[in-house]
Amino acid sequence: MQRFDYLVFIGRFQPVHLGHLKVIEAALAQADKLIVICGSSRQAISPRNPFTQSEREAMLRAALPAEWQERVFVVGCSDRMYNDQQWVTEVQSLVDKVIAVDTASLGHRAAEFSIGLVGSSRNRNNYYLQLFPQWQRVEVPDEPGIDAAQLRDCFLSDTCSDFEHCADKLPPAVFDWLMRFKQGEVYPYVVAEQRYLQDFRQRWAAAPYPPTFVTVDAVVIHSGHILLVRRRGMPGRGLWALPGGFVEQDEPIRDAVIRELKEETRLKVPSPVLAGSIRANRVFDHPQRSLRGRTITHAFLIELTPTGDGLPKVRGGDDADRASWVPLSEFSRMEAQLFEDHFYIVNWFLGQI
The missing domain is CATH 3.40.50.620 (HUPs)
Structure with missing residues (x-):
């Protein structure tokens, strides 16, 4: 019944x-x-x-x-x-x-x-x-x-x-x-990505404990636009992402996010101005946020003040083959094009503005 x-x-x-x-x-x-x-x-x-x-x-x-x-x-x-x-x-x-x-x-x-x-x-x-x-x-x-x-x-x-x-x-x-x-175009891409991730994890297999990685991500907002980069390599090759990367052993986390931001976007804004434009930061630590393994990221909201000169010039560098200012109205439709949890990170910060 x-x-x-x-x-x-x-x-x-x-x-x-x-x-x-x-x-x-x-x-x-x-x-x-x-x-x-x-x-x-x-x-x-x-x-x-x-x-x-x-x-x-x-x-x-x-x-x-x-x-x-x-x-x-x-x-x-x-x-x-x-x-x-x-x-x-x-x-x-x-x-x-x-x-x-x-x-x-x-x-x-x-x-x-x-x-x-x-x-x-x-x-x-x-x-x-x-x-x-x-x-x-x-x-x-x-x-x-x-x-x-x-x-x-x-x-x-x-x-x-x-x-x-x-x-x-x-x-x-x-x-x-x-x-x-298996006969389609997507399968070889996903297999290559899987192989990369398996090799990445294998390099850490001998560690006495499963590693926890610490990264940074920059959410840069300017005049209704967000700064994104397109990933050059795996994982996520070809996907759009927040500028960011791994924290080095000898640097504070805040310095790391500014370094990664400038390396990946060549953003023409002085580092002291970027540091002074940080409005918020939060740790994002969902256990499944990255397929590379347990990865905790510190994300920073950076709001740049309009100067009358338009959007600052950017270009891809380091791990990014392209950098671009994307209108927030367009970003809201890009969930399927964003790397890992970056779409959700941005939306969390936008709710705080």
Whole structure:
């Protein structure tokens, strides 16, 4: 007997596997409809996020039996990495919109329907299940022996070319979809990025403890523009980023951010002026913010005062092949083009201005 009008299933589906289908089957046994929310829907392509939101929906649709198709809705959600309340609001809004469209002819509101949240609280990354107390929880145990990170590593690894060993953990239609994906233009880029990251981590494998890296990032604002650089090398080659880098052993963090800013942008503003224009700083330390390993960054908001001479000249240098002033209105649409968590760092600071 169905207990819910709608159940909500939140995940990243990178890739879709048999554990996901188990949750979907259990959900549809207890609900009339299922709303699948794909996280990280607008992040840049990387070894952790090799598939776009539309590609993940294509995988999911390929795996669903025909009789389930009209009962399952798939939408994408941004991560909002440093603002849980923004993320919760977006999820709630997505659910409301799906229900509004689905029931438009009935004239009902989402509040009039019974809604639940399906998933497993035993997964340590599923803390978000606690953020929706208004939705009753439906527990579905994780499928033993299936780990999405291991599936991605196998899919992208040079040393695991026999991807067929993973076939028993994937719906057959998804396995076929992934084999076709290997023939596309994106796959070689993601494999090269994965190889670089594995080599980077291997160089630190002999350390007595897992290393923690300290970096700096500069959020430079001038007359409604933000200063960005385009990355020259891996990881994130070709993506836009904040000017920044690793802190050297003999320098204070504030000096490091100004040094990296000038090295990567050749910004024609004296260092003392930059230091005097720092308006705020914050540590960003999400454990998954960087695929290189545990990386804690100190980000500084630098607001430059207009002088009547226009935007200061910049050009790419050091690790950047290009530097550019980007209008903030344009930046707001660049989430899928930004490196790591830089989009979320900037948005946090913009909320403080």
